[in-house]
Amino acid sequence: MQTANDPKIIVALDFPSQNPALELVDKLDPAKCRLKVGKELFTRSGPQLVEGLQKRGFDVFLDLKFHDIPNTTSAAVAAAADLGVWMVNVHASGGEKMMTACRERLEAFGTGRPLLIAVTVLTSMNADDLAGIGIIDSPETQVSRLATLTKNCGLDGVVCSAQEAPKLKAEQGADFKLITPGIRPLTADKGDQQRIMTPTDALKAGSDYLVIGRPITQANDPLAALEAIHSEVIEL
Numbered sequence: 001m002q003t004a005n006d007p008k009i010i011v012a013l014d015f016p017s018q019n020p021a022l023e024l025v026d027k028l029d030p031a032k033c034r035l036k037v038g039k040e041l042f043t044r045s046g047p048q049l050v051e052g053l054q055k056r057g058f059d060v061f062l063d064l065k066f067h068d069i070p071n072t073t074s075a076a077v078a079a080a081a082d083l084g085v086w087m088v089n090v091h092a093s094g095g096e097k098m099m100t101a102c103r104e105r106l107e108a109f110g111t112g113r114p115l116l117i118a119v120t121v122l123t124s125m126n127a128d129d130l131a132g133i134g135i136i137d138s139p140e141t142q143v144s145r146l147a148t149l150t151k152n153c154g155l156d157g158v159v160c161s162a163q164e165a166p167k168l169k170a171e172q173g174a175d176f177k178l179i180t181p182g183i184r185p186l187t188a189d190k191g192d193q194q195r196i197m198t199p200t201d202a203l204k205a206g207s208d209y210l211v212i213g214r215p216i217t218q219a220n221d222p223l224a225a226l227e228a229i230h231s232e233v234i235e236l
C-alpha cells in the first residue's frame with residue numbers, strides 16, 4: 001500500500017465539498033504527498049471521493065478518529081480497509097479492548113491492510129485543556145501513556161504532536177510510526193493548534209509523516225506553499 005518513495009507530507013483536505021478539494025488535488029503529485037480525508041469532507045462526499053483520490057494515484061489517510069465500543073469500531077476499520085485506504089485511525093482513549101479488536105479485525109486483510117494508528121492527545125490541546133477533562137498530567141506524559149497502550153495493542157503508530165516525537169521514538173522504537181499534525185511553517189498562523197512545530201524541526205524530532213492542512217489549503221498559492229515545504233524537507 002505504500003508508494004515506493006514514501007512521501008512524508010500528508011495534505012489535509014479540509015474542504016466543505018469535493019469540488020474545491022479536487023481543484024487542489026488535480027494540481028498535486030502523488031509522488032510528493034499523500035492525502036488526508038477527514039470528517040467534514042467524508043461526511044459530504046463519502047467513499048466515492050476516497051475512491052476517486054485513490055484512482056488518481058494517491059495514498060489516502062482516512063482520518064475519522066473512530067471512538068466507540070470494540071464491535072462498532074472494529075467493523076468501521078474493516079469498512080475502511082474494504083475501501084482500500086492507506087491509513088485509518090481510532091482514539092487510543094477508546095482503550096485496550098477496542099484497539100485490540102480493531103487490530104485483530106484488520107489481520108484478515110493480510111499485507112494489504114491499512115496502517116492502523118491511534119490518536120493520543122489532540123494537537124489543539126494544552127495542559128489546561130487536559131485538566132478540563134480531568135487529566136492532571138502534562139500532554140507529554142499523557143501522550144506517552146497512550147502511545148505505550150497503543151503499541152502494546154499491536155497498532156502501527158500514533159497521532160501526536162512533533163513536540164513529543166523525541167520521547168516517543170526513544171520509548172517505543174524507530175518502527176513505531178509517529179504521524180504529526182500541528183505543523184506550522186514559521187510564517188503560518190497557529191490557528192487552533194497548541195502543540196506546533198515547523199516541518200523541518202518535526203522531521204528532525206522524529207516525525208514519520210507530517211499532516212499539513214491550512215498552511216497549504218488556505219495559502220494564496222497552495223501549490224507554491226506545498227512546494228516550499230516539500231523542498232525544505234526533501235533535503236533532510
Ligand SMILES: O=c1ccn([C@@H]2O[C@H](COP(=O)(O)O)[C@@H](O)[C@H]2O)c(=O)[nH]1
Pocket residue numbers: 012014038119121122123124159160181182183191193211212213214215
Ligand atoms: O491531534 C490531531 C489530530 C488530527 N488533526 C487533524 O490534522 C489536520 C491539521 O490541519 P491544520 O489545518 O494543519 O491545522 C486537521 O485535519 C485535523 O483534523 C489535528 O490537527 N490534530
